[in-house]
Amino acid sequence: MISKDKKIVIVGAGAIGGTLGAWLTPQNENVYMLDRGEVAERIRESGITVFAEGRREHAETIPVKTITDISEIPNVDIIILAVKNYSLDQVATHVRNQVEGEPIIVALQNGVENQEILPKYFKNIIYGVVGYNAWLEEPATIGYQSKGPYILGTLHPELTTELAEVEAIFKRGVETIVTDHFQDAAYSKMIINLTNSFTTLVGHKYREITDFLIFKKILTNLLYEGVQIVKATGYKECKIGDMPSWFTITSIVKLPQFVTNGAFRKNLAKMVLSSMGQDIIQRQGTESELDSLNGYFIKLADQAGLAVPYNRAIYQLCKEQFSKTPFKPLTEREVWERIRLEMEK
Ligand SMILES: NC(=O)C1=CN([C@@H]2O[C@H](COP(=O)(O)OP(=O)(O)OC[C@H]3O[C@@H](n4cnc5c(N)ncnc54)[C@H](OP(=O)(O)O)[C@@H]3O)[C@@H](O)[C@H]2O)C=CC1
Numbered sequence: 295m296i297s298k299d300k301k302i303v304i305v306g307a308g309a310i311g312g313t314l315g316a317w318l319t320p321q322n323e324n325v326y327m328l329d330r331g332e333v334a335e336r337i338r339e340s341g342i343t344v345f346a347e348g349r350r351e352h353a354e355t356i357p358v359k360t361i362t363d364i365s366e367i368p369n370v371d372i373i374i375l376a377v378k379n380y381s382l383d384q385v386a387t388h389v390r391n392q393v394e395g396e397p398i399i400v401a402l403q404n405g406v407e408n409q410e411i412l413p414k415y416f417k418n419i420i421y422g423v424v425g426y427n428a429w430l431e432e433p434a435t436i437g438y439q440s441k442g443p444y445i446l447g448t449l450h451p452e453l454t455t456e457l458a459e460v461e462a463i464f465k466r467g468v469e470t471i472v473t474d475h476f477q478d479a480a481y482s483k484m485i486i487n488l489t490n491s492f493t494t495l496v497g498h499k500y501r502e503i504t505d506f507l508i509f510k511k512i513l514t515n516l517l518y519e520g521v522q523i524v525k526a527t528g529y530k531e532c533k534i535g536d537m538p539s540w541f542t543i544t545s546i547v548k549l550p551q552f553v554t555n556g557a558f559r560k561n562l563a564k565m566v567l568s569s570m571g572q573d574i575i576q577r578q579g580t581e582s583e584l585d586s587l588n589g590y591f592i593k594l595a596d597q598a599g600l601a602v603p604y605n606r607a608i609y610q611l612c613k614e615q616f617s618k619t620p621f622k623p624l625t626e627r628e629v630w631e632r633i634r635l636e637m638e639k
C-alpha cells in the first residue's frame with residue numbers, strides 16, 4: 295500500500311495539471327500546485343474549479359495547496375511536469391537547480407520530445423499519455439471531456455517500483471492504465487495529435503466548417519499518414535481512451551465517403567478545442583507544440599522515405615499562420631489548395 299502522504303508537486307496548473315491536481319488532492323495529503331501569474335493567484339485565492347463537459351452548473355471547487363517555488367518543499371517525492379513541450383527545458387532546468395536528490399519525475403507532454411529533454415536533468419522518469427481533453431475556461435476553472443484515462447509507463451525497466459507508486463497515486467483520483475509498451479502508446483497518441491494543427495488552422499470551434507467533405511478528407515488523411523509513419527517506425531497500435539483506432543482511420547479513408555459521412559459528422563460534433571487551439575486561438579499566442587508533434591512526424595516520414603503531402607502542407611501553413619497576430623483561420627478550401635500543390639511536387 296503506497297502511503298497517502300507522499301509529497302507531490304504539480305508544475306503547471308493549466309488544463310492537464312489543473313484537472314489532475316483537483317482529482318489527486320482529495321485522495322492524497324500533500325499535493326502542491328505550482329504555476330505563475332493570474333492562474334497561480336486565482337488558485338491560491340479560491341482553489342481549482344473543474345467541471346465535466348456540458349455540466350458547468352455541477353462544477354466542483356477543490357481547495358489546493360500552492361507554492362511559488364519548488365524549493366519550498368524539501369525532500370519532494372514526486373514532481374509532475376504538466377507544462378507544454380516548449381516550456382519544458384526551462385522548467386526542467388529550474389527544477390533541477392532547486393531540488394536535491396532524485397525525485398520521481400512524471401512527464402505528461404504530448405509527443406516524445408520530453409524523452410530527449412528530461413534525461414539530461416533527471417534519472418527516475420515516468421511518462422504519461424493523457425487520454426482526455428481539458429481546457430482552461432478561465433484561469434483556475436477547467437472543463438474536461440472525461441476523467442482520464444492516463445496511460446503510464448517508463449523507458450527504464452528498473453523503475454518498476456516507482457511506476458507502481460505513481461500508478462497507485464493516480465488511481466486514487468483518476469482512471470489510470472499502466473503499459474510495458476509505452477512507446478506504442480506515445481506514438482499512437484501522437485497520430486491523434488496531428489489533427490491539432492489542422493483544426494487550429496481552420497479555427498474549428500470558432501468558425502463554422504464551410505466545406506464538410508474537404509474538412510473530412512484532410513483530417514482523416516492527416517491521421518492516415520500518421521498511421522503509415524508509425525507503422526514504418528515499427529511501433530504498434532495502442533488504443534487511447536475513445537480516440538479512433540487505426541482500423542477506423544483506415545476505413546474512413548478507404549471506404550466510399552457516403553458510408554462514413556454520418557459517423558464522422560457525429561464525432562466531429564464531439565470534437566473539442568485542442569491544446570494547440572487553446573494556445574493559438576483562445577490565448578492568441580504564437581508558441582505551440584507544432585514542431586514537437588507534426589514537425590517530429592515529418593522527420594520520421596523523411597527517414598522512412600514516405601511522402602506525406604497532407605502533413606507537410608499543413609505543417610508549412612501552420613508555420614506561416616501561427617506567427618501572425620492576430621491569428622486568422624483559413625478556410626478548408628485554402629488549406630486544400632496548398633495540399634494539392636504539395637501533391638503535385
Ligand atoms: N489540454 C489538453 O486537452 C491536453 C493536453 N495535453 C498535453 O499536456 C501538456 C500540458 O498541456 P496543457 O495542460 O493543455 O497546457 P496549459 O498551457 O493549459 O498549461 C500549462 C501551464 O503551465 C504553466 N507554466 C509554464 N511554464 C511555467 C513555469 N516556468 N512555471 C510555472 N508554470 C508554468 C503555464 O503558464 P503560462 O500560461 O503563464 O505559460 C500554464 O498555466 C502538453 O504537452 C499538451 O500537449 C495532452 C492531452 C490533452
Ligand SMILES: CC(C)(CO)C(=O)C(=O)O
Nearest residue numbers: 426427486487490568569
Ligand atoms: C485532446 C487531444 C487528443 C486533441 O487532439 C489532445 O491531446 C490535445 O488537445 O492536445
